[in-house]
Amino acid sequence: MKHPIQILIADKSGEHIFASVTNHLLVLRASDGKLIGSWVDPVDAQEFQEKRFKARMEEQKKKEEANEDENAAKKLKNNKKEPKVPAPGPGAPTIYNYIRSLTLSRDESYLIGTTDSDKAAVIFKIDYSQDNCLSLVKRQVFPKRPCSVLTTLDDEKVVVADKFGDVYEIQGKDSAVVAEKDLVPILGHVSMLSEVIVAEHDGKQFVLTGDRDEHIKVSHYPKSYVVRNWLFGHHEFVSCLQICPFNEDILVSGGGDDYLLVWNWWEKKELAKVELRELVAPFLTDSHLPPERFFREDSPREICISKVRVYEQGDQKLLVVLCENTKCILTFSFNEDMSLTHKQTLSTTDSIIDFVIVSDAVLAAVDVESEDNLLQLFRFDDSCSLHHEDSDLTKVISKSVECEVSGRADFYPLYYISSLRKRSEH
Amino acid sequence: MLIAHRTAYLLSHRLCQIYRINPTSNMSLDSDKEAQIRHQRESELKRKAYRDMKEETRKVLKHARIETPTPEPDAVGLPRKRFYRQRAHSNPFSDHRLDYPQEPSCMEWQKLYPHYFDETTGTMSKNVEIADIGCGYGGLLIQLATAFPEKLSLGMEIRVQVTQYVEDRIIALREQNKDAEQYQNVAVLRGNAMKFTPNFFFKGQLSKMFFCFPDPHFKQRKHKARIITSTLLSEYAYVLREGGIIYTITDVEDLHKWMAKHLEEHPLFERKSVEWEKNDKCVQLMMNSTEEGQKVERNKGSKYVACFERLPTPEDCD
Numbered sequence A: 001m002k003h004p005i006q007i008l009i010a011d012k013s014g015e016h017i018f019a020s021v022t023n024h025l026l027v028l029r030a031s032d033g034k035l036i037g038s039w040v041d042p043v044d045a046q047e048f049q050e051k052r053f054k055a056r057m058e059e060q061k062k063k064e065e066a067n068e069d070e071n072a073a074k075k076l077k078n079n080k081k082e083p084k085v086p087a088p089g090p091g092a093p094t095i096y097n098y099i100r101s102l103t104l105s106r107d108e109s110y111l112i113g114t115t116d117s118d119k120a121a122v123i124f125k126i127d128y129s130q131d132n133c134l135s136l137v138k139r140q141v142f143p144k145r146p147c148s149v150l151t152t153l154d155d156e157k158v159v160v161a162d163k164f165g166d167v168y169e170i171q172g173k174d175s176a177v178v179a180e181k182d183l184v185p186i187l188g189h190v191s192m193l194s195e196v197i198v199a200e201h202d203g204k205q206f207v208l209t210g211d212r213d214e215h216i217k218v219s220h221y222p223k224s225y226v227v228r229n230w231l232f233g234h235h236e237f238v239s240c241l242q243i244c245p246f247n248e249d250i251l252v253s254g255g256g257d258d259y260l261l262v263w264n265w266w267e268k269k270e271l272a273k274v275e276l277r278e279l280v281a282p283f284l285t286d287s288h289l290p291p292e293r294f295f296r297e298d299s300p301r302e303i304c305i306s307k308v309r310v311y312e313q314g315d316q317k318l319l320v321v322l323c324e325n326t327k328c329i330l331t332f333s334f335n336e337d338m339s340l341t342h343k344q345t346l347s348t349t350d351s352i353i354d355f356v357i358v359s360d361a362v363l364a365a366v367d368v369e370s371e372d373n374l375l376q377l378f379r380f381d382d383s384c385s386l387h388h389e390d391s392d393l394t395k396v397i398s399k400s401v402e403c404e405v406s407g408r409a410d411f412y413p414l415y416y417i418s419s420l421r422k423r424s425e426h
Numbered sequence B: 001m002l003i004a005h006r007t008a009y010l011l012s013h014r015l016c017q018i019y020r021i022n023p024t025s026n027m028s029l030d031s032d033k034e035a036q037i038r039h040q041r042e043s044e045l046k047r048k049a050y051r052d053m054k055e056e057t058r059k060v061l062k063h064a065r066i067e068t069p070t071p072e073p074d075a076v077g078l079p080r081k082r083f084y085r086q087r088a089h090s091n092p093f094s095d096h097r098l099d100y101p102q103e104p105s106c107m108e109w110q111k112l113y114p115h116y117f118d119e120t121t122g123t124m125s126k127n128v129e130i131a132d133i134g135c136g137y138g139g140l141l142i143q144l145a146t147a148f149p150e151k152l153s154l155g156m157e158i159r160v161q162v163t164q165y166v167e168d169r170i171i172a173l174r175e176q177n178k179d180a181e182q183y184q185n186v187a188v189l190r191g192n193a194m195k196f197t198p199n200f201f202f203k204g205q206l207s208k209m210f211f212c213f214p215d216p217h218f219k220q221r222k223h224k225a226r227i228i229t230s231t232l233l234s235e236y237a238y239v240l241r242e243g244g245i246i247y248t249i250t251d252v253e254d255l256h257k258w259m260a261k262h263l264e265e266h267p268l269f270e271r272k273s274v275e276w277e278k279n280d281k282c283v284q285l286m287m288n289s290t291e292e293g294q295k296v297e298r299n300k301g302s303k304y305v306a307c308f309e310r311l312p313t314p315e316d317c318d
């Protein structure tokens, strides 16, 4: 049995599909599903953690030796024991070696991923004339786990948002790696970041960041120390931000709320609120209940939006929406005033992990225990309705996946957005 | 109202009963440790009862305007700090159950400053202009009330009981100075300034922000927990108007250097001269009015001051 595909993206033309499965990256030709590029992350997560831990201990020891007296004085003052770095051992939580996010540069000549194992961004040059179209340009390690990356308009810089709330920028194209201690954030939140976007208005660039405390912040770029404004409207965490290609001032945001918001981010205006609860309710299961520790008799099943994408056909503009761990895809059509009208609820046989729009179809990675088919294809008809299509493509692509597992128990966590939800501690 | 007064009275009565409990009875049977634990529990009960009593008074008086009848004199006396003691550190990263407005326009300031609410228009006649971030027990805030009688000042504090202490202190001062109508222009709220400052204030709303004796977070790995970091300064710059001032003071030289360095490096801030500091009345105020400042004074520690002006936003950033 094969491990399910976790991330799917595609280039604008829909000619190439990029997929990640555990620590494997695959590049596939959309016309026939042929594997044209691949990469396996050689970093062993556990080993890396142990190495980093050892290095830290060394450093700490050195420091302690260097200012023995000062430390002793501080310790007395604080009247507290020095906290120890937790040692990874048999009891420690498993560290999964997988790719958390994947994106293309704007000119589509670079592929950028982030790894959980060593908290790095990996940047690949794409060259379709090579046997393996992916070649690693660099691996930049960050102090905290990167969650989302995007390139600037000119693709010169890669903007990286991390788990600690900080945003960094690194050179996108050269192979120079910056030492961890020399990395300085260009902006930050005091909250885990879930998504970063570089948007444009009138030739000027802006960085939009979404966090676990319902905040969306708009900062100028490159003068990222100037905050332009916040977009207030969410009550729960923000997990997706999507700029509409037909009008770059329009932003769709969603996360832990029962609704999506449509904004004119430039004018700082909320344009529409799209309620999802009623539509998604039939697809929610007990897996959408809060973790046991926080479960109460009246706890509702919770909705987490995992992806929104725009599809255009002629004058028709559609929003395709996926809620985490559900067996459905929702589509909405954009009206003139940017309000959204529900168009279709496509129910699927399996839960969808991720999807990508490839030309006039939705290709979905599904949560199945299967040896030969890890994907499903749904094609838009002339009236923009999605229909399931039996296609060889899904099987051909699945063949290229080499991650064998013995059963569901060996799957990496496929759904983690729900863990962003804040549960009160005090 | 009457019922609330009665509750306050009953609570203070209950408090007396608790006081009378003899923590050492049965001592011979208990081990020292058990006695100690029981004693701690009883002291916490006492403190809790005291705070509950104060809470009832607070409920009555918090939103009261001048015409409110006078409550039990005992209940509105200046609060005693020892009943509000709390662990020194609060984790600014954790998901506290906090109350904060969805956005600045949703903030009901009239609940904090009822005297400045114009009922005919339903709006506030003044907006908060001065913020004391991490105000602790409120010493500076109280001084600001009379030093800037025309301005609204706000203390923001993350620890619940410390916030309640300041709240009760303001309530008592308002009561005691009813005739002069003083202390109506200061208020405190519980909040995490590192996360939610922009939820409370509009762009450019503030003219002064105080950071007095902030928690030092000595360890390198904890530096992001500091209340002044380069990334947070951009958010403070957003709520500060051009020409507004950030005041910092600390007794920890390392922290002073660190704050000054980050402010100096931030393109939207410029350091004020020592000369300026000498002539600024707020610098004088923050030197000695805060509880932390007084403690440092008693221990004959040093105090390091650094003040910075918010520079104009670059022209190409609208």
Ligand SMILES: C[S@@+](CC[C@H](N)C(=O)[O-])C[C@H]1O[C@@H](n2cnc3c(N)ncnc32)[C@H](O)[C@@H]1O
Pocket (backbone or CB within 6 Å): B088, B090, B092, B133, B134, B135, B136, B137, B138, B139, B156, B157, B158, B159, B162, B191, B192, B193, B194, B195, B211, B212, B213, B214, B215, B227, B290, B291, B292, B293
């Ligand atoms: C050392 S005390 C100083 C108090 C007061 N300014 C003084 O000088 O006496 C620092 C205060 O900041 C508060 N604090 C720490 N982080 C905070 C945050 N993120 N938001 C609001 N208050 C905070 C702490 O609870 C504490 O009361």
